[in-house]
Structure formats: structure tokens, C-alpha cells
Amino acid sequence: MAPTDNQNWLALFFDKVGRYFVAGIEEIGNGGVLVVESFFWLIVGPRRKQPVRLGSIFAQMMEIGIQAIPIVALLASAIGVMLAIQGIHTLRIFGAESRVTIGIAFSVVREFSPLITGILVAGRSGSGLAARIGTMKINQEIDALKVMGINPTRFLVVPALLAMLVMVPMLTILSDLMGLLAAGLYVGIDLGISMAAYFDEVRDILTVDDVWHGIGKSVIFAILIAVIGVVNGASVTGGAEGVGKATTRSVVQAISAIIVTDMIFAFVATR
């Protein structure tokens, strides 16, 4: 008996969902292998006379971290001021605006700094990584590395991953400071609280655990950004258009992964 249109539609739907699911699992697997392989080269590379070059790591750290300082500082300050404005506005309803520092301190350090830093690095450096590796792939540069006996993971991925692991938490700390500082300035102007009093209160409220909460997240975000960028770059096919698609895909996936991971991390860490 010939299938009806409905049956055809259903079969196509499940076929498509199945393919996406399998492709997704494959990508996650590739990402996992990449992380393991990266640490393998980091540890075993020097013994095999194939070390990860410090120069490459520093070059990546400059690109991912140092060059991102102005934009991270600017956005963190804007977020700090925004939190202060909303906090004061909301708490004024209860006449409790003087307690705004609690909300600002927790929100900035535990949530907004790692989140904004992660999203920014994903958009700035994760996409750059995907584009670079994708372009190298279509230009046969990855093949050239392989035939020269240079492992592409050691040469391209490990420096980027290490640079992310160092610089994303650093940028998060910078973001914490800038967010708190900018919020403090606004609170000072709006509520007439001195900066010294504001920072005393912040210090009383925050614990070391709160700071580690944010930094811990940023470490996970760093791995996600690097792995998603590399996996998407390595999957490029079809020339320049393929590079563009992989870059966009990398940014969307990295930001989605950051937000979902943030939620899971927050849930687990507050139990």
C-alpha cells in the first residue's frame, strides 16, 4: 500500500530530527575528543619533542584577552550602571533602595560578569577561531600541517584553548571590578553613598565563594567557546560561503551553550 501524504510528511520529519540528533551527538563527541587530545599534547608533547609553543599561546592571549579589555570594560560598566538603575528603581517601591548594593554585588560577580564576558569572547574570538580554522581548511593549510608532521590540534587548538582558559577568567575579574565600580559611581550619585562606604558594603556582602562561582563559570565558558569554534571551523565545506555559515553557527551555538550552562551551573551551585 502506498504511503499517504501524512505518513510521508511524518517520515520526513522524523528522518530530519534523527539526522540532526545524530549530527549533534557527533559534534559533542568531536568536541570531547578535541579537549582530551589538547590536554594529551599539552602533557605528552614536550616528551615527544613536539611542545606547544609559548609564543603561539601568548599571541592568542593578546588577541583573545588584551585586545578585548576596552570592550569588556565598557560593557561591564554599562551592565553595572544598568543594574544599579533597575535595582534602585525596584527597591524604591519598598523604600529599600539603600539595600541596592546587595543585588548589584551578587548579580555582577555571580551572574552578569561571566555571562557578558563569555558572550563577548564568543562573538569576538570564538567566531574568529571558527573563521580562521575554516579558512585554513579550505586553503589546504590544515592538510599542509598534517603532511609536515605538525599535529593541527597541537599547533592550532591547544594555544587557543589555553589562551581562552587563562584570559576569559581574567576578563571576568576585570568585568567584576568595572561593573562594581561603575555601579558604585551611579549609586553614589543617585543615593549619595560614598565610594568607600559602597565598597565596604560590597566586601561585607561578597564571599570568596561568590567570586569563585563566577570564575568557575568563566572557565567552563572558555572551554565551550574554544571547542565550539574549532569544531565548527573544522567542519567547513564549500568555500567562503561555508566559512561564513560556520562562523555564524559557532557564535549562535557558543552563546546558546553559555546561557544553558550558566543556568545549569547556577542551579547546581546553589543547591
Added chain:
Amino acid sequence: MAEDKNTEQPAQGPDKAQDKAPGKVIEVDNLVTHYGEREILKGVTLDVRENEIMVIMGGSGSGKSTLLRHLMALEMHTSGTMKILGQDIEKLTAMEMFHLRKKLGVAFQSGALFSSMTVGENIMLPLHEHTDLDPTTREIMARMKLEVVSLAGFENLMPAELSGGMVKRAAFARAIIMDPKILFCDEPSAGLDPVVASALDDLILDMRAAMGMTIVVVTHELESAFKIADRLTILDKGHILMIGTVDEVRKSKNERVQNLLNRMPEDDTIDPDEYLGRLTGEEIGGDATL
């Protein structure tokens, strides 16, 4: 696998004395490879001898680039065996493969120079990664290789600042920086004007003479192939049509070899019903399905 009826076996008469295993740097036996379900190489068997220039020729889709990727150990085959410098690449450990790769040089079709590095840094990269030479020695060696490819003085330029021919020359310089035993060249003269292409052919001959390496060239440029080849391998739809010297290939009676040499398209008779079916997406005489 059954041989193709049109296949001419490797020239054996006068060369038989050389045809001993120690003289062979590449030995491919009944190599079969697939991309997904599609069979690309269908039982390829060939040898490349020490210090010879072997040119692999064939039309588009004949499998020559795929064969080259296998010879460079960039892809693994489905069945058959392949030995490079006496080592069965399927049985090599990662470390053995690493050491083998240091004896191979590749000049890619696009050059594949790293765009973020200068020409000099590109050429020095293998030395930087595989040797303990100090930077000054590396620079001297890079300049020497640039001299060989007539690019002296260009080491501080970025690849984007070079012309197509210069990029290929720089790629040659990088490929020979470790003094490889085998040099692979993928379409060295593709996209170049005849003068520059001819100069590159001369360069390949000079490099063989100066460095005594074995060179495998994939090309579809007849003029270039006849100029540089000691022997040619003619591929067609994943089969080897023939292996022989330039003279043997020129005198071949094989119709498909002659078609390739005379640039004649394959006689492809079109079935009108099938053609109509392809256009409309309908199977003539069957159900109309997508």
C-alpha cells in the same frame, strides 16, 4: 580485482632490471577507496622508483587528487596496501607516521602558505617544529631554499603580497626545506600562464637534479607532464589505464589514453528518454515520484 580490458600494464621491458623492491619508494597494490558509498579508486596498483618523476594524469573526476591524498597519507584506503619508503602506512604507529612525514614534502595546488606568517616564517616552520636549529641557522637555510626557487629577498613579504607563480615557488621552498625523500606536487602549473608554468617545470627538474629526490606530480597539463615525467600514470574513473614512459604513452593504442592526449571528450551517447527523465525528475515508464 579484474583488470580493465583497456589497461596496459607497466612498461617492463628495458626497465625490468630496475623493478626491484629496494628501488621503489612508493608501492601501491590494489588500492580501493570510497567516499561514502561511492568507489573512487578501483584497485589502483603502481610503483614509484627512487629518483624518478612520476606524473599522475587523468581527466576531472578520474581520482588523481584522491590518489595523491592517499600517497601523502592524508586519507586511509578501504582495501589494498600502500608502502611509502618501505613502510606499510596502515601498520604505522602515530610516532612512526610522524617520522615518515618528515621525509615527505608537499607543494599544494593553492600553495597552502599560512596567511598569518611571512614567506620566511612559512618556509622555516618545519625546521622550527622538527629541529633544534638556532634561529640564525634556520634563516640561512630558508634563504638558501628561496634562492633555489628564485625567490631570494622575498622572505619578509606576506603570502598575500605574492603573485600566483611566486606563491607556488614559495610552497616548493617550504616543501623542500627538510630535504624530503619524496616531493608531492599537486597541479603545480594550474592557473599559471604558460611562461610561468614552464619555469615551474624547469624548477621541478632542477630540484630533482640538485637534491636527488623522488617527485610525484599530479597534473592535467599535457605539455608540462611530457616535459618533466620519467613515467606517467594515466587514471580514468578510478582505474589505471596505463603506466609508461612519455614515448610509451604517446604511442599507446588505448582509445581512452588517445582521447585524453588529443583532448577528445568521451563518447557519451545520450538516451533521450533517460535525459528527459533526468530533467523532469520523472522515471519514464514508471511511477512519477520525487
